[in-house]
Amino acid sequence: MSDRAAASRQLAPPVEGERKRKSQWRSLLAASGYLAPAVILLGVFTFYPLFRSIYLSLFETDFMARPILFMGLEQYRELLSSPRFWESLRVTVLFTLYTVPVGIALAIPVALMGNMQIKGITFYRTIFISTIAVSTAIASVIWQWMFSPTVGVMNDILRTVGLDPIRWLQDPKWALISVAITTVWKDLGLNVLFLLAALQGVPDELYEAARIDGARGWTLFRSVTLPLISPTVFFLMVVGTMDAFRSFTQVHIMTQGGPLRSTSVLVYSIYRDAFINFRYGFASAQAVTLFLILIALTLIQFRIGERRVHYQ
Amino acid sequence: MSAPKRKFWQRLGVYLGLTLTAAIILFPLYIAFSTSLKTPSQVFVQPYQWVPDPVTWENYPRVFQLVPLGRFLWNSVVQSTMTTLGVLITSSLAAYAIVYINFPGRNLIFGLMLATMMVSGEVTIIPNYLTIHRLGWVDTFWGLSVPFMATGFGIFLLRQFFMQVPKELYEAATIDGASRLRYLLTILLPLSRPALGTLGVYTFLSTWNQYFWPLIVTNRTAMRTVQIGIAMLRDSEGDAWHSIMAGVTIVTVPAIVVFLLFQKQLIRGIVGGALKG
Numbered sequence: 001m002s003d004r005a006a007a008s009r010q011l012a013p014p015v016e017g018e019r020k021r022k023s024q025w026r027s028l029l030a031a032s033g034y035l036a037p038a039v040i041l042l043g044v045f046t047f048y049p050l051f052r053s054i055y056l057s058l059f060e061t062d063f064m065a066r067p068i069l070f071m072g073l074e075q076y077r078e079l080l081s082s083p084r085f086w087e088s089l090r091v092t093v094l095f096t097l098y099t100v101p102v103g104i105a106l107a108i109p110v111a112l113m114g115n116m117q118i119k120g121i122t123f124y125r126t127i128f129i130s131t132i133a134v135s136t137a138i139a140s141v142i143w144q145w146m147f148s149p150t151v152g153v154m155n156d157i158l159r160t161v162g163l164d165p166i167r168w169l170q171d172p173k174w175a176l177i178s179v180a181i182t183t184v185w186k187d188l189g190l191n192v193l194f195l196l197a198a199l200q201g202v203p204d205e206l207y208e209a210a211r212i213d214g215a216r217g218w219t220l221f222r223s224v225t226l227p228l229i230s231p232t233v234f235f236l237m238v239v240g241t242m243d244a245f246r247s248f249t250q251v252h253i254m255t256q257g258g259p260l261r262s263t264s265v266l267v268y269s270i271y272r273d274a275f276i277n278f279r280y281g282f283a284s285a286q287a288v289t290l291f292l293i294l295i296a297l298t299l300i301q302f303r304i305g306e307r308r309v310h311y312q
Numbered sequence: 313m314s315a316p317k318r319k320f321w322q323r324l325g326v327y328l329g330l331t332l333t334a335a336i337i338l339f340p341l342y343i344a345f346s347t348s349l350k351t352p353s354q355v356f357v358q359p360y361q362w363v364p365d366p367v368t369w370e371n372y373p374r375v376f377q378l379v380p381l382g383r384f385l386w387n388s389v390v391q392s393t394m395t396t397l398g399v400l401i402t403s404s405l406a407a408y409a410i411v412y413i414n415f416p417g418r419n420l421i422f423g424l425m426l427a428t429m430m431v432s433g434e435v436t437i438i439p440n441y442l443t444i445h446r447l448g449w450v451d452t453f454w455g456l457s458v459p460f461m462a463t464g465f466g467i468f469l470l471r472q473f474f475m476q477v478p479k480e481l482y483e484a485a486t487i488d489g490a491s492r493l494r495y496l497l498t499i500l501l502p503l504s505r506p507a508l509g510t511l512g513v514y515t516f517l518s519t520w521n522q523y524f525w526p527l528i529v530t531n532r533t534a535m536r537t538v539q540i541g542i543a544m545l546r547d548s549e550g551d552a553w554h555s556i557m558a559g560v561t562i563v564t565v566p567a568i569v570v571f572l573l574f575q576k577q578l579i580r581g582i583v584g585g586a587l588k589g
Binding site: 024027028030031034035037038039041042044045046047048049050052053056065110113116118120121123124126127128129130131132133134135137138139140141142143144145146150153155159160166185187188190194197206242246248249252253267270271274275280283284287288290291294295297298308 | 323326327329331333334337338340341342343344347355356357358360362398401402403405406408409410413414415416417418421424425428430432434435436438439440441442443458459460462464467492504517519520521523524527528531539540542543546553556557560563564566568570571572575579580582583585
């Protein structure tokens with residue numbers, strides 16, 4: 001009896017292990033049916049093209065994007081030594097500087113107003129975030145009309161207040177700023193929405209305690225509100241920067257990169273090289289560069305963001 | 313000044329500030345709409361006519377003759393509906409497996425799905441265009457929507473929701489003899505309506521607003537979506553801003569109505585999408 005028990009104990013592990021392996025297989029089989037649609041689609045339209053972009057960037061391609069000549073990192077070297085690339089990178093960085101800090105700085109007072117606890121505030125809040133319902137394409141067409149140099153409303157306003165009219169989108173000095181104004185307006189709703197959510201998370205007791213200590217107005221904002229919404233502000237900075245680096249629609253509709261390439265942002269340059277000049281390999285090198293920039297921004301968000309920003 | 317009187321003036325000031333801010337934000341939309349009510353000569357008059365006088369509605373029927381705006385709207389509806397349904401189906405199936413089936417490599421698969429959120433569409437657009445081209449899907453609804461029918465964000469959002477549903481419910485149902493698929497379809501998905509609504513509205517609107525992808529995978533006018541169609545209208549009509557703004561208004565009004573109706577779901581989707589990083 002005891003012998004038998006000992007024997008079965010000895011036999012048990014392999015049998016159990018086999019059963020476990022079997023049930024693992026069965027669960028994998030069961031899961032794969034549910035996972036297949038998502039896995040296939042993400043594989044074909046996200047993972048494959050990511051690696052294909054990297055692969056293509058190492059080749060000279062023909063007009064059908066067939067790789068014909070292995071170039072190694074030659075196209076990256078061409079990219080890094082091309083003034084056009086640096087020009088479009090400079091334009092992209094400038095565009096980011098014009099849109100992100102300004103957009104957030106404008107959104108904070110609007111969100112503070114929307115956070116007041118008074119009658120009818122929901123109505124105003126809805127208006128404050130309403131630009132999220134407007135697409136970038138629509139915003140671009142509307143502002144292009146407002147920027148019309150002779151008959152547009154913006155120059156009418158300038159004339160009314162006694163200033164000289166500006167050739168907004170036609171002037172290399174003003175074109176990028178004009179596209180940035182459009183973007184700031186379009187993104188205002190989104191920025192306000194996030195800031196409102198953050199402000200609603202600030203507990204009332206904190207304000208009360210600060211008020212008892214004598215904090216009012218600006219001091220209250222600086223010492224209580226701002227530190228508490230700083231994670232959101234930081235988040236909006238990073239996401240806004242990524243969006244600015246990815247922007248294309250505004251430029252394609254409003255300026256086609258001009259005048260004098262003054263609005264030729266990175267993605268617009270990818271578009272031109274790939275779909276107008278059919279230099280797929282060279283365009284892929286730019287796309288991979290963009291990918292690396294975006295990854296770097298994500299890492300910055302995770303690393304620095306967690307440390308520097310005040311969390312409650 | 314007495315206290316109640318001061319309070320009255322203070323409050324008036326607050327509402328004036330709110331109204332002024334609201335007016336500035338709505339200003340471009342007002343310009344678009346008011347321009348759509350102008351005649352050509354009113355558009356080119358100087359100084360700028362802030363309130364159209366007289367008002368004309370002629371631009372609205374006219375814009376449908378200039379470009380197939382109805383067709384553009386239809387294309388966008390089909391594209392956005394197909395993409396949304398695709399995302400809802402693939403996300404709920406995948407999230408279900410990840411939450412309810414303990415299969416080997418589960419964390420790896422989920423991690424890879426999350427990683428796709430870091431790959432933005434601009435990076436993959438060239439090979440994806442070539443894939444669609446090779447499949448013969450240029451100028452088709454498949455080409456417009458299939459590449460976006462699975463997203464890491466959708467899977468993540470539904471996984472978070474599924475995890476909050478008590479596991480006992482699943483055990484009780486399977487003891488009663490319900491199959492896994494049946495539990496998903498008859499119990500879990502109906503329970504998940506809020507999450508599905510959030511994901512659905514968010515996906516629909518972001519697809520509706522797409523520009524770069526529909527620009528390159530459609531060539532024929534009949535397959536253009538509204539966003540591209542409006543840009544085309546601008547190109548073909550040049551200075552006829554009254555017609556262009558009528559088109560802009562027609563396209564923007566449904567988007568604003570959807571925004572007003574589904575504000576809650578949309579906000580949840582956007583703020584949830586914050587986790588995208």
